[in-house]
Amino acid sequence: MKGAALGALVLAMGLAWAAVPTNTLLYMESADIPTLDPGATYDTASGALVENIYETLVTYKGKSVSELQGLLATSWTISGDGKVYTFTLRKGVKFHSGNPFTCEDAEYTFRRNLVTNSPESGNWFLAESLLGTSANAADDPSITWNRIARAVQCDREGRLVFTLPKPDPAFLAKLAFAGQSIVDKKWAISLGEWDGTEKTWKSWVGKDLTDSELSKKPSGTGAYRLARRDANTVVLTAFPEYWGGKPKIENVIFQIVKEQATRIEALKKGDADAVETGPRPVLAQLQGVPGLKIMDDIPNNTATAIFMNQKIGNPEYLGSGKLDGKGIPANFFADVNVRKAFNYAFDYDRYIKEVLQGKGVKRTMLLPETFFGYDPTLPTYTYDPQKATAYFKRAFGGKLWETGFVLKATYRAGAQAAQTAMEILKANVEKLNPKFRVELVAKPWSDLLKESRTGGVPMIIIGWAPDYADPDNFLYTFYHSQGYYHPRSNCSDPVLDKLLDQARQTTDREKRKVLYRQVGLRAYEVACYINVPAGLGFIVYNEKLKGVEENFNPMFSNYFGTYFRNLSK
Amino acid sequence: MLAFLVRRLLSLPLVLLALSLAIVGLLQFLTPEQRAVAFVQNEQQLRNLDKVIREKGLDQPFWVQYGSWLKEALRGNLGFSKASNKPVVDTIKERFPATLELALFASVPIILVGVWLGTLAALRKDTWLDQAARVFVVVAYNVPTFVMGILLLVIFYGFLGLAPGPGQLSPENQIELILNPIPRRTGMLSVDALLAGNWKVFWDVLHHLILPVATLTTVSSATLLKVTRSSMLEVLSQDYIRTARAKGLPDRVVNLKHARRNALLPVITLASFTVMGLLSGAVITETIFAYPGIGSWGAQAATLFDVPGIMGFALLTAVITVLVNLVTDILYALVDPRVRYD
Numbered sequence: 001m002k003g004a005a006l007g008a009l010v011l012a013m014g015l016a017w018a019a020v021p022t023n024t025l026l027y028m029e030s031a032d033i034p035t036l037d038p039g040a041t042y043d044t045a046s047g048a049l050v051e052n053i054y055e056t057l058v059t060y061k062g063k064s065v066s067e068l069q070g071l072l073a074t075s076w077t078i079s080g081d082g083k084v085y086t087f088t089l090r091k092g093v094k095f096h097s098g099n100p101f102t103c104e105d106a107e108y109t110f111r112r113n114l115v116t117n118s119p120e121s122g123n124w125f126l127a128e129s130l131l132g133t134s135a136n137a138a139d140d141p142s143i144t145w146n147r148i149a150r151a152v153q154c155d156r157e158g159r160l161v162f163t164l165p166k167p168d169p170a171f172l173a174k175l176a177f178a179g180q181s182i183v184d185k186k187w188a189i190s191l192g193e194w195d196g197t198e199k200t201w202k203s204w205v206g207k208d209l210t211d212s213e214l215s216k217k218p219s220g221t222g223a224y225r226l227a228r229r230d231a232n233t234v235v236l237t238a239f240p241e242y243w244g245g246k247p248k249i250e251n252v253i254f255q256i257v258k259e260q261a262t263r264i265e266a267l268k269k270g271d272a273d274a275v276e277t278g279p280r281p282v283l284a285q286l287q288g289v290p291g292l293k294i295m296d297d298i299p300n301n302t303a304t305a306i307f308m309n310q311k312i313g314n315p316e317y318l319g320s321g322k323l324d325g326k327g328i329p330a331n332f333f334a335d336v337n338v339r340k341a342f343n344y345a346f347d348y349d350r351y352i353k354e355v356l357q358g359k360g361v362k363r364t365m366l367l368p369e370t371f372f373g374y375d376p377t378l379p380t381y382t383y384d385p386q387k388a389t390a391y392f393k394r395a396f397g398g399k400l401w402e403t404g405f406v407l408k409a410t411y412r413a414g415a416q417a418a419q420t421a422m423e424i425l426k427a428n429v430e431k432l433n434p435k436f437r438v439e440l441v442a443k444p445w446s447d448l449l450k451e452s453r454t455g456g457v458p459m460i461i462i463g464w465a466p467d468y469a470d471p472d473n474f475l476y477t478f479y480h481s482q483g484y485y486h487p488r489s490n491c492s493d494p495v496l497d498k499l500l501d502q503a504r505q506t507t508d509r510e511k512r513k514v515l516y517r518q519v520g521l522r523a524y525e526v527a528c529y530i531n532v533p534a535g536l537g538f539i540v541y542n543e544k545l546k547g548v549e550e551n552f553n554p555m556f557s558n559y560f561g562t563y564f565r566n567l568s569k
Numbered sequence: 570m571l572a573f574l575v576r577r578l579l580s581l582p583l584v585l586l587a588l589s590l591a592i593v594g595l596l597q598f599l600t601p602e603q604r605a606v607a608f609v610q611n612e613q614q615l616r617n618l619d620k621v622i623r624e625k626g627l628d629q630p631f632w633v634q635y636g637s638w639l640k641e642a643l644r645g646n647l648g649f650s651k652a653s654n655k656p657v658v659d660t661i662k663e664r665f666p667a668t669l670e671l672a673l674f675a676s677v678p679i680i681l682v683g684v685w686l687g688t689l690a691a692l693r694k695d696t697w698l699d700q701a702a703r704v705f706v707v708v709a710y711n712v713p714t715f716v717m718g719i720l721l722l723v724i725f726y727g728f729l730g731l732a733p734g735p736g737q738l739s740p741e742n743q744i745e746l747i748l749n750p751i752p753r754r755t756g757m758l759s760v761d762a763l764l765a766g767n768w769k770v771f772w773d774v775l776h777h778l779i780l781p782v783a784t785l786t787t788v789s790s791a792t793l794l795k796v797t798r799s800s801m802l803e804v805l806s807q808d809y810i811r812t813a814r815a816k817g818l819p820d821r822v823v824n825l826k827h828a829r830r831n832a833l834l835p836v837i838t839l840a841s842f843t844v845m846g847l848l849s850g851a852v853i854t855e856t857i858f859a860y861p862g863i864g865s866w867g868a869q870a871a872t873l874f875d876v877p878g879i880m881g882f883a884l885l886t887a888v889i890t891v892l893v894n895l896v897t898d899i900l901y902a903l904v905d906p907r908v909r910y911d
């Protein structure tokens with residue numbers, strides 16, 4: 001009643017709802033923003049704001065994901081042995097608190113990241129470079145204050161010096177990660193954060209900074225500062241004393257809107273400049289809507305694979321546990337012929353057509369094609385039932401073809417793309433031999449996590465998003481026997497290990513390229529994974545917004561792929 | 570009456586204790602990994618899941634986990650909610666006023682529409698108005714809230730542009746509040762804006778309430794209407810109503826005084842359930858319209874297995890339930906002279 005009356009009143013007043021003002025950028029997303037403390041930032045929702053409130057020493061050059069340029073650093077030198085990095089820092093930079101930015105702030109920032117290095121944060125890869133281990137002092141007693149203080153310090157000229165235990169060609173790229181943004185030392189200490197001294201460092205080891213005082217009251221050198229934050233909104237305003245000049249967009253509003261239909265309506269009405277749209281099928285609703293711009297065919301910077309676990313840990317998934325047609329042995333995928341057969345049984349083109357709606361690329365290796373080190377000329381598997389049959393007949397000395405098998409493949413419940421990929425594989429494998437059976441099991445994410453982390457499941461589909469733009473971050477993760485994904489695939493190959501270790505020790509780019517090419521070739525031969533084609537991305541935004549296309553870089557966390565200061569309306 | 574009130578209020582802490590124990594107990598069915606997932610946003614963070622479990626004490630035995638929670642709870646610290654990325658107490662302080670605001674604005678039309686239309690439909694049984702009311706009940710009762718909400722959103726905001734979009738404020742007023750903040754005396758934005766004399770913000774908040782209130786009214790008033798109508802019809806067929814009419818009392822007096830007052834008894838119970846539901850957060854409506862109340866937070870906490878969040882939400886709901894029940898019982902005594910609490 002009342003609602004209707006009010007509606008009539010609005011109608012009578014002839015009010016039109018105003019679109020977003022021209023000095024304001026409004027973005028709606030479903031994800032909450034966990035933190036505004038760089039020391040705990042390890043998710044895109046937090047990163048999107050952190051990268052605009054604070055600044056890193058270096059950042060990506062324009063649209064490139066392989067070239068870096070200075071941001072808070074103006075230049076740097078690397079010693080001949082690749083172990084000492086010396087950064088000259090930008091002068092005349094102010095924090096939002098009014099404090100001037102000096103080398104001490106940078107030194108404090110990196111020491112704080114090494115000291116806390118909490119399990120939720122991304123600081124493990126900083127520690128890997130600077131301390132030679134991904135652990136913090138609580139997990140690795142050999143980490144002392146001296147080691148931390150030596151790793152990062154200011155010299156007499158006010159330059160920042162990093163001293164690495166061994167060369168790390170990915171170190172610079174790691175410094176471009178939003179979580180390594182420089183914090184305001186004086187401000188942080190005044191809020192009750194770690195005081196930066198040896199006396200107190202032990203009590204901050206492993207501390208979770210997600211809800212730190214700094215997260216509530218951030219002060220960075222970025223073009224925007226936090227103005228207001230409540231249950232569903234975060235508002236940033238332009239920082240008038242920003243060293244790079246005043247940005248055109250004065251206000252940035254992030255609104256959390258969980259319901260997709262609501263976000264799409266707001267985008268169509270012009271009440272949001274952009275929204276988190278969800279996957280590709282949504283595009284059909286937005287094509288041809290006046291006032292909207294669609295930027296399509298954005299390279300995908302993640303890599304997804306179907307894992308074939310060579311040492312299945314959970315007997316629950318093995319059925320009989322033997323080669324008798326009623327199950328599989330734990331080492332079912334240890335036979336390279338089985339892995340190759342599966343690689344030939346996956347219909348890549350059909351996946352691109354059905355799941356990615358034609359917008360996808362086949363990958364030669366588990367690395368985004370925009371990354372340096374990716375080689376498009378390497379061989380790939382194609383859907384080939386005859387070759388798949390031939391390899392199945394060779395597997396286990398021909399016994400597998402005789403007995404058949406029952407394989408249980410898992411995917412995350414509700415993950416449509418993963419489910420379809422598994423269904424395609426199942427249909428193609430079962431077509432080859434009536435004794436072959438693939439049973440699909442949908443599992444909630446939390447169960448799947450536990451089981452795949454310990455290598456319990458035979459087959460699973462998982463992706464990897466980059467922490468930093470270096471091939472090592474992908475290739476080591478997937479292919480090395482010490483890599484993060486090793487327990488899930490048990491893919492151990494001495495040749496791959498050797499190549500990847502060499503590439504980690506080489507700072508010469510060309511040499512690394514050659515090594516990574518060899519990694520790609522070897523990975524094709526050992527066929528540990530099925531490379532799932534990568535879907536191309538798209539973004540939709542209000543056509544009034546300028547500066548997106550010419551600056552878009554997929555390494556940024558925020559939707560627009562660039563600093564908000566590069567945008568205008 | 571006073572003794573009754575005291576007795577009821579004294580039982581509240583016991584209810585809360587039993588409830589918290591039950592929730593912690595139920596959560597033991599989840600593995601530590603499942604509960605640790607709340608602290609993880611991406612694949613990368615899983616590398617340290619075991620550390621997270623150790624640090625947050627998720628692998629501790631039941632009584633240790635409950636004991637440490639209770640110790641803190643008695644000090645007024647209900648823990649940290651991962652769903653809101655804030656301490657639970659702060660979350661409730663921040664979000665409950667918004668829910669209260671929505672509940673206040675929605676209760677009035679819900680009860681008005683339900684009781685008024687229900688009475689009218691009963692008095693004019695089998696007329697076009699009664700038929701229309703019945704159709705309304707069937708439709709509103711059978712359309713799920715999320716469908717109704719999205720439908721109203723698409724029609725009135727998307728197509729007709731008669732109502733504003735999601736959230737509590739339009740962008741220019743969000744900026745307005747940064748430039749000219751208003752004191753948050755009650756936490757209810759419309760009330761605070763009114764007290765501060767900021768008409769622009771006040772109207773904007775009201776406009777943003779139209780669709781969520783309309784959604785809640787459509788869905789919740791249907792049941793109320795149905796019960797009022799049938800209870801009214803039952804009362805109207807009683808002997809004493811015929812007596813009253815025979816005495817020559819005017820229709821209005823018979824209908825509204827003799828009949829409706831008695832017909833309201835079941836309606837009070839139902840209305841109190843409705844209010845209870847609104848105060849515990851209109852989960853779906855808040856989610857659709859991006860309304861920053863406790864309902865959307867509770868839903869989020871549940872999907873994340875956010876233990877402190879679930880506990881906080883459940884305890885708050887329990888307090889609301891007990892208090893609303895108490896008010897209902899008092900109302901009963903006022904309406905029905907046969908009810909006495911001694």
